[in-house]
Amino acid sequence: MGDNQAHFWLGLTTGIAVCSVAFSVYTGMVLHQTLTAASKSAPAQTVVSKAGPAQIQFQQDDSPSSETLERLHSMFTINSEKLNQIVKHMIVEMRKGLQADGQALLMIPSHVVNRPTGREVGSFLALDLGGTNFRVCEVVLDGHSGARVRQSKHTITDAQKHMPANELFDFFADCVRKFLIEGFVNVPRGKEEAELQARTWKLGFTFSFAVNQTAIDRGICVYMGKGFVNPGIVGSDVVVLLQEAFKRKNLNIDVQALVNDTTGTLISHAYIQPSTRVGVILGTGTNCAYVEKMENIPKYKGDDAEYAKEMIINMEWGTFDDEQVVIPRTKYDKRVDRTFNQEGKATFEKLISGMYLGEIVRFVIVDLVKNGELFLAGGSPELNEPRSFETAFMSRIERDHTLDLNDTRSVLEEMLKIPRTTLADRRLVKTLCELVGKRSARLSAAGVAAVVTKMNKLDGCTVGIDGSLFELYPHFSNRMRDALREILGISAENIVLEQARDGSGQGAALIAALANEGN
Numbered sequence: 086m087g088d089n090q091a092h093f094w095l096g097l098t099t100g101i102a103v104c105s106v107a108f109s110v111y112t113g114m115v116l117h118q119t120l121t122a123a124s125k126s127a128p129a130q131t132v133v134s135k136a137g138p139a140q141i142q143f144q145q146d147d148s149p150s151s152e153t154l155e156r157l158h159s160m161f162t163i164n165s166e167k168l169n170q171i172v173k174h175m176i177v178e179m180r181k182g183l184q185a186d187g188q189a190l191l192m193i194p195s196h197v198v199n200r201p202t203g204r205e206v207g208s209f210l211a212l213d214l215g216g217t218n219f220r221v222c223e224v225v226l227d228g229h230s231g232a233r234v235r236q237s238k239h240t241i242t243d244a245q246k247h248m249p250a251n252e253l254f255d256f257f258a259d260c261v262r263k264f265l266i267e268g269f270v271n272v273p274r275g276k277e278e279a280e281l282q283a284r285t286w287k288l289g290f291t292f293s294f295a296v297n298q299t300a301i302d303r304g305i306c307v308y309m310g311k312g313f314v315n316p317g318i319v320g321s322d323v324v325v326l327l328q329e330a331f332k333r334k335n336l337n338i339d340v341q342a343l344v345n346d347t348t349g350t351l352i353s354h355a356y357i358q359p360s361t362r363v364g365v366i367l368g369t370g371t372n373c374a375y376v377e378k379m380e381n382i383p384k385y386k387g388d389d390a391e392y393a394k395e396m397i398i399n400m401e402w403g404t405f406d407d408e409q410v411v412i413p414r415t416k417y418d419k420r421v422d423r424t425f426n427q428e429g430k431a432t433f434e435k436l437i438s439g440m441y442l443g444e445i446v447r448f449v450i451v452d453l454v455k456n457g458e459l460f461l462a463g464g465s466p467e468l469n470e471p472r473s474f475e476t477a478f479m480s481r482i483e484r485d486h487t488l489d490l491n492d493t494r495s496v497l498e499e500m501l502k503i504p505r506t507t508l509a510d511r512r513l514v515k516t517l518c519e520l521v522g523k524r525s526a527r528l529s530a531a532g533v534a535a536v537v538t539k540m541n542k543l544d545g546c547t548v549g550i551d552g553s554l555f556e557l558y559p560h561f562s563n564r565m566r567d568a569l570r571e572i573l574g575i576s577a578e579n580i581v582l583e584q585a586r587d588g589s590g591q592g593a594a595l596i597a598a599l600a601n602e603g604n
């Protein structure tokens with residue numbers, strides 16, 4: 086053995102010896118800490134360790150109670166059999182909705198009968214009122230499946246969700262006016278107004294609420310969810326409301342198309358992926374649009390029925406099972422239903438979408454605290470505040486893979502001001518978020534399965550999906566895929582779920598372009 090090797094082995098054995106001493110000291114300390122910490126926290130489960138010759142008894146406060154876990158699991162889990170029943174029922178409801186008006190599923194004909202070729206060109210404005218934001222976009226289509234977009238974004242305040250229709254639409258027109266002026270690059274100062282008057286624009290309006298669409302550029306709003314309760318919108322033609330606001334603000338803008346965000350998503354994804362037949366939104370709200378054969382839409386009596394082969398149907402699937410026949414709902418879901426506007430409406434949406442998931446979790450947490458199953462040091466006024474537990478918190482908690490669930494601790498202790506949480510508390514909250522998040526993904530998958538089955542597209546098609554849940558919520562798309570496999574078996578492999586982007590901007594512009602081609 087040479088000198089260097091001898092040094093190496095000596096170093097190694099000394100290192101091992103030092104490490105093993107350090108390890109025993111460390112284990113002793115950890116055991117001591119565990120015992121002291123455990124003895125301080127009560128009540129907790131008693132665990133008997135069989136590790137040593139003398140059995141050590143200590144309190145374990147790391148795992149939530151199995152009874153509580155089991156109860157929550159059985160409340161929020163939707164098994165494969167139930168998923169299949171949901172799919173079957175949705176297909177029945179889809180058929181009814183295509184047959185006649187006034188059904189649980191509205192199945193609204195969008196009047197969009199063409200899909201884009203990718204060769205569309207031109208510059209269009211698009212307005213997008215979704216739920217959380219209002220956007221103004223200028224979309225320049227390049228004719229090669231590409232587009233340039235300039236946009237301005239405005240958060241919709243709670244006050245704006247309550248203001249009279251005219252005031253809200255005046256706000257939209259003001260945003261558009263400002264946006265257009267900002268876009269004037271070579272116009273001398275002081276000449277903006279003259280330029281504004283000299284020009285005209287074509288616009289696609291994405292209005293993501295239930296609208297009974299009477300033409301490509303006409304539609305009466307029948308229902309507003311997502312916290313909007315503006316007097317004067319439900320029952321009115323929203324294009325007329327917008328055109329009148331433009332007139333009041335001296336803007337020469339022609340609204341060419343009224344678009345639901347799901348239709349926009351389908352069209353904008355089809356622009357880059359021609360096999361797209363379905364558009365889904367999984368965000369603040371949820372909904373789905375798909376391509377239906379004209380002969381399967383007996384209630385549609387428009388002129389297009391004569392020559393068009395297919396039409397995009399805006400399902401408004403948020404109201405699926407409003408008559409409550411198939412989806413099991415917990416007492417917490419019912420509480421959420423009662424406390425948001427429109428009790429008894431939007432059953433499917435209230436179990437799936439971002440607007441509601443956090444509130445379901447909050448109701449469960451409040452109950453667990455009341456029963457002494459969580460946060461033994463008590464809850465907090467913040468936790469008791471309606472809607473204080475945002476769905477974004479669930480995302481953060483589900484993404485927390487630290488050993489001590491430190492990020493979950495920040496959400497609970499720093500943001501919601503819970504005085505003290507144990508690891509068991511944090512694990513329980515994390516499991517709860519997983520259960521509610523998973524149920525949402527599985528129900529969404531059941532919806533997609535129903536649509537592709539009804540379309541007879543099990544041999545393959547692409548589903549373009551947009552919205553914060555699908556894009557940002559951890560594991561959401563995988564959970565959807567798992568559930569699709571459970572429902573459709575091997576055929577699930579033919580259904581491609583793809584992230585779609587900006588259906589509400591680019592999609593609306595494309596639909597305006599398609600409508601313009603038809604003129």
Ligand code: BGC
Nearest residue numbers: 293294295310366370371372
């Ligand atoms: C609306 C739909 C919309 C969906 C997603 C629902 O609340 O009724 O029209 O497509 O939200 O934004």
